[in-house]
Structures are given as structure tokens and as C-alpha cells.
Amino acid sequence: MCFLYGVIINEPYTRTLTMGVMPVSSRKIRSILMIFLISVVGTSLLSLVLYNISTEIIKHQIEQQTRSSLINLSSRVSNLQDRISQSVIDLQNTQEYQLFIKSLPFKDYESSALVILNFVNQLRTMTASLDYVDNITFYNVENGKEYATNGVMNAQFQEFRDEIAKFETLGASQALFDTYNNGSPSVVYIQALPLFQPKPQGYLIFHYNAHFLRGLLQNEQVDSNYLIVNEEHQIVDSYSIDGTPTRSMQLPETLWQHSESTADSNLHSLSAQGNFYILHHPVNQKWSYIYFVKESLALAPIIELRNIVLLSTVILIVFSLVMYALSINLSWRGWNKISELIADSRDMRSKDDFDLLFHKIQGLMQNHNQLExxxxxxLPEAKEAFLRNILEKGCGKQDLVKMKQYNISLGSNPYRCFCVEADDYKALKELYTETDMSRFEYGIICVIREVMGEANISGFVIAENQTRFVGIYELDKKTDDTTLDDGLAKIKSFISEYFPFSVSIGVSQARSDISHIHLSYHEALESLKQKLIAGSNQVIYFNDFTRKETPFSPDVYEIEHDIVRQIREKNREFAYTALDRLIGIKKAENIDYRSLQNYLVNMTLFLFQEFTADHRLISQISISEMVQLATLEEWTEWIRTHCIDSLIDDMIQSERKQYEQISEKLVQHMENHLEQDLRLNEVCKQLGIPLHLANLALKEVHGVTFAEYLLQRRIELSKKWLRETQMSLDEISNFLFYSNAQNFSRAFKKYVGLPPGHYRKQHQTLTEESSV
Incomplete structure (x- = not known):
């Protein structure tokens, strides 16, 4: 039994299906404009996003690269102050300092000259040990006198009166001041003495030389722009890579406002006035350190990237327009073909192709739901029919593919087949109705499935008839023969207890090759036949009784069934290969020649009885000729030529004859009904021909399908009408079931090479010339 469902479409008919001419230009233009708009917007947004991301990335890279430079710059100033503080501590521990402080105030300069000189010399030693310090002055708070290592410099700076006054105003123990001398920046560091005392006796004033700030800036980065800014946001000193003076430049006030509003005020960046600023304000210093660069210079890579993106955008837009134009053209050409395909003369004629498509798809969906x-x-019936077929005839390569399609998982593990048969079937038929027997059938199948499911044994069970059931179950690593045996015993006991009859179960031996599934089935049937000896209501195993008297192993019988399967598939080479395996039994089997001869004769008769009902072939077998075969090699050669080749040739001839008969019926029906709407599935139902054989027969005999043959005959008929009648193209297309003359003309031109109108004119011209 085989079930096949599908949608059969008459090809000539579908080639002629079309729709009316529609105004589609506006829709094409709208599609192109929409696509173009989406492309432009998308590429513009992409460019903007890339530009912003790249800008932030470059600024972040600059900030990361400059961070260490600014921190190093502030660290140099802090380190110098720390060295000065350490020198001051060392100074306090010297005898010169102690003696100098004790002698204050000096009443007599001449008696104190040596103390002062020793103290000043100590200050000079300190000056020599400190970088960038060129003068140290001690200021006496009590009398305002100063003692300096460089008196000339003291005079130039007016004895640091302004710095001292500012320092006293701060009330701090130390401070760093920036000042100017003759327009040049200078740095002064003041430390109160003695250390850690609330009331100072004097101030140590350290003057940094003019190279201090410039040296710090140049040593840090020679290719960057740096600024040092005091607490009043005034530029103390600066360095520019192009030599441009920057002391007079105006810093943006937002730079400081941003610093106050930012949680991390130690280091932050800002873009303003066409520059990119990075400000570092150390917590323990009053000075700030600024790096700045022109954005046009810093963002040079992003400008180049922006140009590349813009160029890429233009290229992509042009490419998109070209590709969309081509795709739209192809899409509309395809849409026209779809419109022709779905149009149907029996359907309503609609100017709206989308409405027509909607109704067509709606109908297809309904058909799909019905088909599903x-x-x-x-499907369960088809699956059972397929299983019955492989149990009877074996499992070939094509059957393995079908097993996957039917989702039948067998062959990965060893398996066993069993048959469950009701005892005393005739008595059951007399006692119970067909309805009762159907209920028994359903109940037994449920019992088998339930028991096997509880034992976690995978497989399937089918009903061969109302009283015999066949099961194939695998034995994996988790289950063994004992598990299956217990399940079969449970099935037998349950049916005997709850059903009004008992059953006998025949069980085959275990196998691994799924192609020998039919052997397992026949072994299970053979086991049931032993019920005559073993009695009813028993589980009978094939291994308990089989072939105890035969000298052959089960492999010989598997060879026999392999030959049967290959002959059925008309595969000579594989049948020869299976036959050649018989040669090996000479060494593997301890048998006498009479047993082997009887087996070979019986196998030959079995093959002819299995494949042909033609007694002519059987009558051609000469028993005396077979008896004269002296060796196993002669036997295999005789079976190859007189049995395998004869049977396969006979099957091929029978199949060819069947195809010719089916093809003749189909062709005759088409010839008689060319002017009708012919569908293959309907024709097959009328003629009683299987659908899958119809196309196969036409392809085998005539080399064309049903639709192709019908098209050829209709075109030939239309050629006759064009030559011999005055029928219009609309009349011809209606008679041949084309939806309109345009589709008929298209199909005619494709087959003949000329439009029907040119064909009629050409024939009329030839007729007139021949008459003249």
C-alpha cells in the first residue's frame, strides 16, 4: 500500500495563465524612491556615528598619552619642593644655623661677622646642592634684615618685599610664588624657620633661576604645547612647539568651571576656542598644568576618515541605486511570471494582482490545512504499509532513506522480531463480531506498546491482521535479552488474564544488519509454527528449535535472502556478489554433497516461485541438467545465467510491458479529450492507474511527462486549426483552456518558433504559391 499526495498542475495550462495589463510604473517609481531614501538616511547616520565615535577615540587617545606627561611635570615641581624641605631640615641640624639663631639679633656686627659668614657659607652650600636655585636669602622677622648668598640679586628683586608681604598675609609655613623681574618670569619659594614652630624667627627665601620653568617644559615633551598656570588662572610660563608666544593667550573660563563641576578634578579635558585642552591640577599644589593642541591638527586623522566615509557613501549610494534598479527589474519580471502562474480562467478577473494573489494563497492555505x-x-497507515513491505521483502537502500523520512529509528543496535498470534482464531471469528475483533486488535497493540515502554525498549508494533501482530524492538546497552523476555512474558500473561483468549509469541534470533529484517520476521513466523509441538499460550524462541538437523549455518540463509532482495531491485552486480559468497561455505561448512545439492535445487525452485507465476520459465528448468553440475563453481555460474539473469530480464520485460500498457491508456485518453481540461490526478482516477506510475510510464516510453505530451498534442491541434479553419486566436485559446490569446501565443511561439499569426500567414502564402 502506498499513499502519495501532491499538487498536479497542467503545464500547458499554467504556461498560459496570466493577468491583465496593469499600471505598475508608479509602484516601481515609489519603490525606487523609498529605497533611495532609506539608503541616503542610513549612510548619513552611519557617517555621523562614525565621525563622533572616531573623534571621541582620538581625544581619548590624546588624553591618555598626555596624562603621564602632565603628572610628571607636576611631580618635578613637587620633588624640587621636597628636596628644599629636606635641605631646610638638614640646615636646622647644623651648628652654623644653631649658632646663628642664638646670636640673633646681632648687636655688634664685628663680633658677629664670623657667625654670619659661616651661616651664609652654609646657605651657599645648600644653593649648590639644589637644581635651578641661584639665590637663598634669610629674612629676620624681628628687624627685617636679610642675609643672602647673592646680594646683587636681592637688590634686583627689591629684597623680595612684595613676596614677603604676600607670604605673611597667607599665614602659611611655606609657599611658592611666581613673580616678574624686568618682564621675565621668576619663581620664589619661602619657608618659615624654625620648622614646626607657631612663631617664626625668619624666612628662607629660595629664588629659582630663569631656566627653571622652561627646563621643566622642554624636558617633558619637545613636540607639544604646555602651560603652567597659577591659582589666579594666570600663565606662569609656557612652551610652544612652533615658538608662538602663548603667555598672552586667554584661557577659557569654562575650563575652570568644568574642573569645579567634575568629580575627578585632578585631570579633565575640554574643547573650546578651536583648541583641545587637558588640565591637571594636583591636590597639594596651587599651580595647574595644561596641555593644549589645535583641534584641526589633533583631528587630522578623523578628517581624512570623514572624507573616506563620504566617498564610500557616494559609492555605496550609486552601487545601491544600480543594484536596486536591477533587482526591481528582476523582481517585476518574476512577479509577472507569478501573475501568469496564479491566474486562472475559472477565477474572477481582477485588475488588482495583489488581491488575486491573496485569494490564491488563501485557497492554497485551506488546501494545505485539509491536506495536513x-x-x-x-500517515500512520502509510507507515504501517511500508513496515509490512520491508518485513516481507527486506530492506534495501531506498528503504533506508524512507525509514528516515518516516522517522523509524532502527539499525543502530541489535534487534529482535516477535509475532503475537491469537490462539484458536476460527473460534474467535464465530463468537465475536467485527467490532469486537477491532477492539481486541487495538487493545493488544496498546498492551504491547505499554509493556515495552515501561521496559524502555525502543521499537514499533504493527497489526498484520486482527489476530497477528508483529513487533521489532532494539536491544541497546541498557537493555538485554532478559529485559525483552520478561516483557514478552508479561504481555502473554496480561492478555491471558484480561482478554477472552490466549496468545502465542514467536521470537527470532538477534541481528544487527537492518537489511535482514525480513529474515527475522520469517524466523518469528517459523517459531509460531512450532506451536503444534510446544502448545498454545507459549513464548517460542527460534534458537530453541531451529535447524537442529540441518548442516548449514544461518549465514547461508542470509545469502539466500540477499539474492532475493537484489533480484527484486534488479541489481545484477550485487546479486552476483551475494551468490559468490556461497563459494565460502566449502571451507566454513562440514557438509556432504547430497545436502548441498538438495539445498541448491530447493533454492533455485524457491527463486522462481518467488518472482514469477509464469510456468514457462519453471518448465525450462532441467533437473537432470542441474544434477550434472559437479562443483559449486559450476552451480553458481548456472544460477547466475539461468536464474538471476532470466528473472531480472523477465522482470524488466514485464515492467516495460506494464509501462507500455499504461502509456497507451494515457495517450488514448488524451487524444480523445484534448479539448477538455485534463489533470493528471483526475485522469489517473478515471483510468485506475497509480499516480506515480503514470508519469514514469510516459517518461519511459515517450521520453516526456504528462504535461509535456499534452502540450505537444494541443499545439499540433492548434496548428491544424490555424491551417484549415478561420478560428480566431481567442477561440483557439478558449478551446485549449488557455486564459487568454496572449498566453496561447507565447506557448505557441516557444514550441513552434513563430507566433500563431505568422504561422497562419506563412501557410496561406505557401498554399497560394502551390496553387499558382
């Missing part, structure tokens, strides 16, 4: 419902009902 029918398949859900029929």
Missing part, C-alpha cells in the same frame, strides 16, 4: 489533516490520518 488528511496526512495526519493517512
Amino acid at each position: 489533516h488528511r496526512m495526519n490520518v493517512i
Whole structure:
């Protein structure tokens, strides 16, 4: 039994299906404009996003690269102050300092000259040990006198009166001041003495030389712009890579406002006035350190990237327009073909192709739902029919593919086959109705499935008839023969207890090759035949009784069934290969020649009885000729030529004859009904021909399908009408079931090479010339 469902479409008919001419230009233009708009917007947004991301990345890279430079710059100033503080501590521990402080105030300069000189010399030693310090002055708070290592410099700076006054105003123990001398920046560091005393006796004033700030800046980065800014946001000193003076430049006030509003005020960046600033304000210093660069210079890579993106955008837009134009053209050409395909003369004529497509798809969906419902009902029956077929005839390569399609998982593990048969079937038929027997059938199948499911044994069970059931179950690593045996015993006991009859179960031996599944089935049937000896209501195992008297191993019988399967598939080479395996039994089997001869004769008769009902072939077998075969090699050669080749040739001839008969019926029906709407599935139903054989027969005999043959005959008929009648193209297309003359003309030109109108004119011209 085989079930096949599909949609059969008459090809000549579908080639002629079309729709009316529609105004589609506006829709094409709208599609192109929409696509173009999406492309422009998308590429513009992409460019903007890339530009912003790249700008932030470059600024972040600059900030990361400059961070260490600014921190190093502030660290140099802090380190110098720390060295000065350490020198001051060392100074306090010297005898010169102690003696100098004790002698204050000096009443007599001449008696104190040596103390002062020793103290000043100590200050000079300190000056020599400190970088960038060129003068140290001690200021006496009590009398305002100063003692300096460089008196000339003291005079130039007016004895640091302004710096001292500012320092006293701060009330701090130390401070760093920036000042100017003759327009040049200078740095002064003041430390109160003695250390850690609330009331100072004097101030140590350290003057940094003019190279201090410039040296710090140049040593840090020679290719960057740096600024040092005091607490009043005034530029103390600066360095520019192009030599441009920057002391007079105006810093943006937002730079400081941003610093106050930022949680991390130690280091932050800002873009303003066409520059990119990075400000570092150390917590323990009053000075700030600024790096700045022109954004046009810093963002040079992003400008180049922006140009590349813009160029890429233009290229992509042009490419998109070209590709969209081509795709739209192809899409509309395809849409026209779809419109022709879905149009149907029996359907309503609509100017709206989308409305027509909607109704067509709606109908297809309804058909699909109906087909799915029918398949859900029929698929189990088809699956059981397929299983019955492989149990009877064996499992070939094509059957393995079908097993995957039917989702039948067998062959990965060893398996065993068993047959469950009701005892005393005739008595059951007399006692119970067909309805009762159907209920028994359903109940036994449920019992088998339930028991096997509880034992975690995978497989399937089918009903061969109302009283015999066949099961194939695998034995994996988790289950063994004992598990299956217990399940079969449970099935037998349950049916005997709850059903009004008992059953006998025949069990085959275990196998691994799925292609020998039919052997397992026949072994299970053979086991049931032993019920005559073993009695009813028993589980009978094939291994307990089989072939105890035969000298052959089961491998010989598997060879026999392999030959049967290959002959059925008309595969000579594989049948020869299976036959050649018989040669090996000479060494593997301890048998006498009479047993082997009887087996070979019986196998030959079995093959002819299995494949042909033609007694002519059987009558051609000469028993005396077979008896004269002296060696196993002669036997295999005789079976190859007189049995395998004869049977396969006979099957091929029978199949060819069947195809010719089916093809003749189909062709005759088409010739008689060319002017009708012919569908292959309907024709097959009328003639009683299987659908899958119809196309196969036409292809085998005539080399064309049903649709192709019907098209050829209709075109030939239309050629006759064009030559011999005055029928219009509309009349011809209607008679041949084309939706309109345009589709008929297209199909005619494709087949003949000329439009029907040119063909009629050409024939009329030839007729007139021949008459003249």
C-alpha cells in the first residue's frame, strides 16, 4: 500500500495563465524612491556615528598619552619642593644655623661677622646642592634684615618685599610664588624657620633661576604645547612647539568651571576656542598644568576618515541605486511570471494582482490545512504499509532513506522480531463480531506498546491482521535479552488474564544488519509454527528449535535472502556478489554433497516461485541438467545465467510491458479529450492507474511527462486549426483552456518558433504559391 499526495498542475495550462495589463510604473517609481531614501538616511547616520565615535577615540587617545606627561611635570615641581624641605631640615641640624639663631639679633656686627659668614657659607652650600636655585636669602622677622648668598640679586628683586608681604598675609609655613623681574618670569619659594614652630624667627627665601620653568617644559615633551598656570588662572610660563608666544593667550573660563563641576578634578579635558585642552591640577599644589593642541591638527586623522566615509557613501549610494534598479527589474519580471502562474480562467478577473494573489494563497492555505489533516490520518497507515513491505521483502537502500523520512529509528543496535498470534482464531471469528475483533486488535497493540515502554525498549508494533501482530524492538546497552523476555512474558500473561483468549509469541534470533529484517520476521513466523509441538499460550524462541538437523549455518540463509532482495531491485552486480559468497561455505561448512545439492535445487525452485507465476520459465528448468553440475563453481555460474539473469530480464520485460500498457491508456485518453481540461490526478482516477506510475510510464516510453505530451498534442491541434479553419486566436485559446490569446501565443511561439499569426500567414502564402 502506498499513499502519495501532491499538487498536479497542467503545464500547458499554467504556461498560459496570466493577468491583465496593469499600471505598475508608479509602484516601481515609489519603490525606487523609498529605497533611495532609506539608503541616503542610513549612510548619513552611519557617517555621523562614525565621525563622533572616531573623534571621541582620538581625544581619548590624546588624553591618555598626555596624562603621564602632565603628572610628571607636576611631580618635578613637587620633588624640587621636597628636596628644599629636606635641605631646610638638614640646615636646622647644623651648628652654623644653631649658632646663628642664638646670636640673633646681632648687636655688634664685628663680633658677629664670623657667625654670619659661616651661616651664609652654609646657605651657599645648600644653593649648590639644589637644581635651578641661584639665590637663598634669610629674612629676620624681628628687624627685617636679610642675609643672602647673592646680594646683587636681592637688590634686583627689591629684597623680595612684595613676596614677603604676600607670604605673611597667607599665614602659611611655606609657599611658592611666581613673580616678574624686568618682564621675565621668576619663581620664589619661602619657608618659615624654625620648622614646626607657631612663631617664626625668619624666612628662607629660595629664588629659582630663569631656566627653571622652561627646563621643566622642554624636558617633558619637545613636540607639544604646555602651560603652567597659577591659582589666579594666570600663565606662569609656557612652551610652544612652533615658538608662538602663548603667555598672552586667554584661557577659557569654562575650563575652570568644568574642573569645579567634575568629580575627578585632578585631570579633565575640554574643547573650546578651536583648541583641545587637558588640565591637571594636583591636590597639594596651587599651580595647574595644561596641555593644549589645535583641534584641526589633533583631528587630522578623523578628517581624512570623514572624507573616506563620504566617498564610500557616494559609492555605496550609486552601487545601491544600480543594484536596486536591477533587482526591481528582476523582481517585476518574476512577479509577472507569478501573475501568469496564479491566474486562472475559472477565477474572477481582477485588475488588482495583489488581491488575486491573496485569494490564491488563501485557497492554497485551506488546501494545505485539509491536506495536513488528511496526512495526519493517512500517515500512520502509510507507515504501517511500508513496515509490512520491508518485513516481507527486506530492506534495501531506498528503504533506508524512507525509514528516515518516516522517522523509524532502527539499525543502530541489535534487534529482535516477535509475532503475537491469537490462539484458536476460527473460534474467535464465530463468537465475536467485527467490532469486537477491532477492539481486541487495538487493545493488544496498546498492551504491547505499554509493556515495552515501561521496559524502555525502543521499537514499533504493527497489526498484520486482527489476530497477528508483529513487533521489532532494539536491544541497546541498557537493555538485554532478559529485559525483552520478561516483557514478552508479561504481555502473554496480561492478555491471558484480561482478554477472552490466549496468545502465542514467536521470537527470532538477534541481528544487527537492518537489511535482514525480513529474515527475522520469517524466523518469528517459523517459531509460531512450532506451536503444534510446544502448545498454545507459549513464548517460542527460534534458537530453541531451529535447524537442529540441518548442516548449514544461518549465514547461508542470509545469502539466500540477499539474492532475493537484489533480484527484486534488479541489481545484477550485487546479486552476483551475494551468490559468490556461497563459494565460502566449502571451507566454513562440514557438509556432504547430497545436502548441498538438495539445498541448491530447493533454492533455485524457491527463486522462481518467488518472482514469477509464469510456468514457462519453471518448465525450462532441467533437473537432470542441474544434477550434472559437479562443483559449486559450476552451480553458481548456472544460477547466475539461468536464474538471476532470466528473472531480472523477465522482470524488466514485464515492467516495460506494464509501462507500455499504461502509456497507451494515457495517450488514448488524451487524444480523445484534448479539448477538455485534463489533470493528471483526475485522469489517473478515471483510468485506475497509480499516480506515480503514470508519469514514469510516459517518461519511459515517450521520453516526456504528462504535461509535456499534452502540450505537444494541443499545439499540433492548434496548428491544424490555424491551417484549415478561420478560428480566431481567442477561440483557439478558449478551446485549449488557455486564459487568454496572449498566453496561447507565447506557448505557441516557444514550441513552434513563430507566433500563431505568422504561422497562419506563412501557410496561406505557401498554399497560394502551390496553387499558382
